[in-house]
Every structure is written in structure tokens, then in C-alpha cells.
Amino acid sequence: MPRIQGLQDLEALRQRLLGSSAKQKQTLVLCCGTGCQASGCGKVLTAFRREIERRGMADQLSIRVTGCHGFCEQGPLAVLEPSGIFYCHLKPEDVPEIVAETVRSGRVVERLLYVDPASGERIQREAAIPFYRRQERILLDQNRRISPTSLDDYLAAGGYTALASVLGERSPEEVIEEIRASGLRGRGGGGFPTGRKWAACRAAPGEPKYVICNADEGDPGAYMDRSLLEGNPFAVIEGMTIGAYAIGARKGYIYVRNEYPLALAHAEKAVRCSEQAGLLGSGILGTDLDFSIRIARGAGAFVAGESTALMAAIEGRVSEPRPKDVHTVEDGLWNRPTNLNNVETWANVPHIINRGAAWFASKGSEHSKGTKIFALTGRVQNTGLVEVPMGTTLRQIVYDIGGGANNGSAVKAVQTGGPSGGCLPVERFDLPVDFETLAEAGSMVGSGGMVVMDERTCMVDVARYFLEFLQDESCGKCVPCRVGIGRMLEIVTAICQGKGEPKHLDLLEELAETVAETSLCALGKTAPNPVISTLRYFRDEYEAHIREKRCPAGVCRALITYRIDPERCTGCGACLKACPHGAVSGEKKELHAIDAETCTRCGICAEVCRFEAVVLE
């Protein structure tokens, strides 16, 4: 890619790319995000390449390898353009048939079509799939139109139009005003007005200034940022460049979580590509804007997602937060003014510049504008990434788009906002999802993770799970977080083991208040949320554990036992083989038994028994 000399050069290149792609050719769009890689898209891709070569069809069918489409459970998946036919759960063996039937003759292969769980219908076209149709995929849509590391694709799809218009026509102050007027708020969890942050950073004294993209995405169950960075790194770079121009920053960092190797690789490649094309570096697009980006790789610490901790990590130190009495926009990376924003926040910037603040502000609710990507996972039919306007209700997300519970049981709750958030019961699903509403209800939007839970999930165990997570990830500096979370975990664990007492609940609430008020950083301050929200909405489950020593969901290992039903056991020995602790004994074709002493209640035996002979009590 030769260096793009200026704005006119950029436009000319774009026109050339658009012209060349308008050939009479079909394109097979294959998702190769992390999820589909896990389900084997690599082999499917190889199969397609071989088949095309074997048949000499290179001039009729091209393959576009894209990033994550956000419908991971259906993977490996592919879409044929221009017909829009959508195939899922692909295996390498399916490829010859697809090429022969669909590509060459336009005939649909029924068995590979997506089946809508609600209607039972097979749906042919991607655009007709309810999961997609009911979303408003402003950010995610681009993922399927481009190959993540192809600058050509990004330009052909309209990339860098925003930066060009900014450099050509607007002052930094005008850009900041546009972002402010749009109402964009931080998408990483804080929800801080982005325009205000940019303005404060621009006004702060000190040189050089930095912009940072927080791609640490530590919330377990959230993978929106992975999908955006893997699938469309140039959009993030463009957003950061616009931000750098507005703020007056010359250097930027993208801090990527160690556990996202593909996002790291794509971000690095995109940065190098941009440098070669003159879209990063000195004299961008022939103007006097100098801006360069460096990729910083995380080393495995959830707390590194906190802005001051992240900056410490970039500086080569342990990611321990510092008090935020002075904000990072004034005193951040190497004590210089630093503007840190989340991946999704940066990705929104080019859209706002291109279509205007009023367009963005026309979506969403009164104080939460635009769309938000949620990672809908757990016990729901359609797991995947859901992009909807802020203000969409939980019910719409979980049922209309998510398809409701899977495996027959009823939805009980949804956990939003990761370890800093809370659990909301099904009775509150008419709540619109926006920053203020969820916070008032005791949870938070957070980064966008949304885990659906059903009757088989114990809410006390959920609280325990998050406390354990936070205790592990706490940096350990301050007493309320390090010790306080530990003590909360002690109490909740005791409750899960049937050793809880009624006074524990009051102590838990008082301790939660102390931890929330006195912790140094947001990790500690929000740590009590899972406990407090589950106490608020699911107190009955806590009471059952304490007063009746019973776990209603059948999860807490100390309160359940597994035994083998003599009426159903066939003596097949599957449980004996499967038990990792050697707790099952029995002769072939004879009744087997579980030794209660050795048994750890892991439940593996119940999972493998084909005769439902292992009973949970």
C-alpha cells in the first residue's frame, strides 16, 4: 500500500477500490473470529480454498475472511453475497456441496440453514434472521463487510471519510463540540460523557498528550471489544486519530488484553498498514497532524482495566490503581494529560462525525444516546453480540432477540455489568437498558456483558463466584477491598456450605457499605454490587440456605447429594468411568453406588448417565 499523500489522493484511491470491486462475482463471507476459530472455521476455510482451486472458480467466487459476526454459537458460519444466503454449523465436508449447489446453481442446502428456535422455520437469508433483524448493528455491521486487516476493504466500505472531513473542514474545538452534542458516553462501564472528557484533556496543561484505547475487556462474559478490535481495527484507529486531533495528542496506545491473541495480531497489523499508508505517523494525509500508535499487551490482570492501573501497566509497573482526586485527563500516563476511552467508544466516533451528532442523539433514551453492544450469553437460545439502541428493554433483548431460555427451563435473572454489576430478576425485565435506569435498579450497564440465568443457577453461588473472582483480581493495596472482599466471601461461602446464620445477612450489608464507600478504586467500590443486588432480589434463596440448609437451585455442593436410583440404574458403568474422584463403585450390569465421603458433588456422573439414574437431592 503506497503512502496516501493527501485528502484528494485518499478519495481517488477510494473510487478506484469501489470501481474494482463491482465485478460480477460472488463472495463467500466466512467468519473467522475467535469464537468460530474455536469451532473449527480454519478447516472450513481450507476446504473452500481447495474446492475453488479444484474447480478453477477463482474468477467466480472470492472468499472474504472476516472478524467476528457476533453469532458465535452458530459457527462456523458463512454468508454468500450477493444472495445473502446464510449457512451455519459448517463442517469441511459441507463445502463441496455448497459450492456445487448454492454457488454454481443457486440452490439452497436446507440442512445447513439456520433454524429459528421460536418458529422452527429454516431461514434462508441472513437479513431475515430475527436475531440480526431485531438489532440495529451500526458498529457490528461493518465486521462482515471487511477483512479486518485489509485497509482496501475498510476504505471501500467508507473508512477514513470521517478523518478526511475533520482534517479538511473542522477545528479541534468543533470536533469536540460534535462529540459532546451527540451525547456519547463511555462504553467501558463508566458512562462518562465523552465530549466532556475530551474537552478537559484538551484544556489541561502539559505535553505531550496521550490518547489510550482500553481493550482490556476484563469482565468475564463480555466480548464486544474483542469482536470490534478483531473485526474492524481500522475503525478504532480512525476514531483515535480523530480524538488525537481534537485533543492535541501526538501519541496513542491500544492496550490489549493478553488473552486476545487475534485482536492483538489484527491491531498490530492494522497499525503497521496505516503507518505505511501515511494514515499514522507524521504529516497524516498531507496535514500537519502527527500521531502514532503503539500496541501495549496486557499480562493478565483484571484490575489493569481500571484507567490509572492500565496506565501504570503501560509504564511497565504493576497495575495498581491510584486515587483519582486528580483525574487522568490532567495527570495520566507519565503524569501527562491522558484521554482514555473504551474500544466501543472510539469505534462510535467516525460514525458520529460522518452522520452527525443529531443522528446519534436521535437514538437511545434521554440521557443515554446511541446504540450499545451487549454480549448475551448464558442460558439463552441465541447467544451472541446484540447491538441495540440504549433504552431497549431487557425483555426485548433476552426474549425477542435472545429467544428466551434454552433447554426448557424458565429464565430467572440476568446479570449485567460483570463483577461490578448486579443481577436483575425477571420481574424487572421491562426496565429499559440505560446507564441511569440499571444503576437505580441495583445493577449497571457496565461494559455490556449480559449473562442469562435460569432456575438451575443459584444466586448465592453467583454472588460467591463474583466475590471469588474479585478477591483473586484485587491488587491488594487497600484494606476494604483486600480484606473486606475476603470477609464477604468468607460469609457467603459459609452460607453456601450450610453454615450461615441470620445475623450474617446484616453483617454482609454493613460490610458491603463499608467496602463500597472506603475502597480506593472502582474495583473495590463496586465489588459489593453482586452481593447487594442478589440480597435485594433473591433474599429468599439466601434464607433457604441459612434457615433450611437447602440450595433451591441444587448447585451448592455442600448442600446436595447425588445418589443412584436403583429403579433406573442399568449397571452400564458410565458413571464409574466418568467419575474423576473414584467415588462410584459397582459391578457390570449391577446397581452402582456413590460413596458420599469421596464424592465431591461435581455432578459429572449425572451428566453422563443416559438413564437419568443419578438423582440430585
Add this chain to the structure above:
Amino acid sequence: MSTRIVEELLAERRCTAGDLIEVLQDLQEAEGYISEGSMAEISERLEIPLIEVSRVAHFYEAFSLEPQGRHLITVCMGTACHVRGAPRMLDEVSGQLGIEPGETTEDGLFTMVRVNCLGACALGPVVVVDGVYHDHMSPGKLRKLIQSIRREDQRAAGKHTDA
């Protein structure tokens, strides 16, 4: 041995204190762990107090202070994987191999670690073995996988001794 690798790593980059984490990451990839000797070397070359180097090596999950086994099993314990039964993977490994997260088997064959979210949440439970992602794992599948790695390893060892 460590000294030579550290030399090579540092030769490729600016050696400032801010590069510490990157250097340690490269070292972890190259040697599989961070040895005391390497830490001392890095402390001198990057002019960072030894206690700081040690501190960073202890703080982050990515760094191992002990040599790891030949095969790394990473079990995802994120929320989505958790509600789909990820804890059972730990039971399976501890039952099969007798190790807890962070430990290595005595024969040096396997190390198991837990990780707090790989971002493949729709496909949980996810287990990564030697960099390969496995989706929708179950204890049974994991057992088979461990057994097949063991067989592969024995076969390779057999070939080696034959030759």
C-alpha cells in the same frame, strides 16, 4: 542459558524501564518461565530495582515463576463458562492428573491454569490446550483429550529412544 536469551531479547529493543512488562512477556514465551537469573539480568540492564522486577513477575497471571509442563491446559472460568459447568473441568483435571490450577504434574507433562475470560463466551465451556481452542467442552471430552496427548507424547518418546 537465561543470560543469553535475555541478551537476545534486549538487543532488539530500547531498554527503558517502561519496557519491563514486554521484556518479561517475551522471556515467558521464549523460556516458559521467568527465572531468578533472568530477573537479576533484567534488573541490571534496565536499571530497575530487583524488587520491582520481582514484583511485576509476581503480579501478573501471564508470568510463571516455575518451569511449566510440556503441555499447557488453560481452563476458562469466566461467568458464561461458569454457568455452563466450567468448575467441572477443574474437577476432571484434578482427578485425572492430580493437579490444581497453577500446578504442574510430577512427570512435567501437563500444567493447568485458569483464566478469567477468553472472550469466546458463546461457546463455553472453553478449554485451550497448547494454544488450540476447544469449545463446548465437557469433562468427558477433556479426559479424552488429555489421554490422547499422553499417548502422543509416549509415542514420540518411544520414537526418540528407538532412534
Add this chain to the structure above:
Amino acid sequence: MLKYITLTLDGAAVRVPEGTTVLDAALEYGVCIPHLCHVPGLTPIGACRLCIVELVENGRGRVTTSCTLAARDGMIILTNTEKIQKLRRNVAELLVAEAPNSKAIQDIAARCGVTEVRYPFHHESCVLCGRCVRVCSEMWQADALGFLGRGRERHVGFPFGTKPDFCKNCNTCIDICPMTITPCAGPMNVGEEYLCGRCASQLSMAENVSDSCVYCELGKGFGCIRQEALP
């Protein structure tokens, strides 16, 4: 020339050089905000959370540590509201439940109003206040020991487990440690721990602040000797 600023501490106007922390300003003026990890002259880290105060902004009080808060002109600080007393007492309770066998920690807890400990005692020998780490690094520039590990695993240690040869053997780390200051010799058998509140420890603020005591409200709350001595 030093630039002075004025802040309001519990209603009283207090004038200090710019850059002074709120905690230093308070101690200077005789208001004994409890603290543990603070050591005069060393970088504050805000780890123990005992020195919390309410910073009043836009009519609302925000809880923050006074040791890390640089005093600014016009700042309004409340050191001893009911909310702060309760939070401080709970933090002190957490501390003493970790290390009941230290006179200094017992003293702090008693002064902060802890009368019962609602958690099972852990008998830790270190409360991770970081005094030793900072004094070694900042006063002696030896960097012989430091914090290692994260979360519950966090501990103070030498780089490779044994005392390095560049340790200056000054013993300041031992002198400054709240745990080694005369451990309680009382009947603290496991299961028989209690808080008597009768020890006078070297960490007691009332001893450090000699002639500037203002017999503040705080002192009444945490049983300062001087308050008790008042007629």
C-alpha cells in the same frame, strides 16, 4: 516564597503551604485523624483507609483518604461525621480481625470505637501497611524488600526470598513496623481474643502531637487520652 492556601477543617479555617496534604494539615493543627500507613516524610499510599474524611463538593460529601488529598484553596473537609466514624470503625474492625495480636492495631481499633469484632480472627503477622517497603526505598534507597503478589497473596518479601546482600542492615523496617512494636503479651489464645483497648502504642497519635492539640471532636470519639484528661 511559599504560597499559602486556606482550607476549612471541621468548620475552622486553616492556612497551610500549597501542596500540603489534608492529613498533614490536620495533624499540624492538632486534629488527630487516625492513620496507620502514613509515615511523615514518606510518600502516602492511601492503603489503610483509616484517615478517611469527607470532602464536601457541590453540597455532597465524598469519602476519600486525607493522606493522598492535596489541600486546595477553599476546600471543605469534615473529619469526624457520623458516617466517617462508622466507616472508620468498620475498617479498623477489619484490621484488628486480621492482626489481633498487635498492640498498635488493637490501640487503633479501640480508639476508632471498635468494641466487638464480628469476624473470626486471622492471625496475620503483617497488615501490609507498606511502611517498611517505603522506608527502605525512599529513606535508605536500598530497595531490599517490597510487595509481591496480588490480592490475598500480597505479601512483603525479598526479591528471591532471602535477604539480599545490598540490604543495609539498618533495621528501620523492624523499628517502623506496627506489628513488631511490642506485640500484645495478654491472654490472646486462639478463641479467646478480645479487645481491651488499654495498650498505649507507639503509633498513638495523641503522643505524637505535642502542644498543638485542640481537643477536637475526633478525640472525644476515639478515646484520646487528652480528652479524658479534660475536667
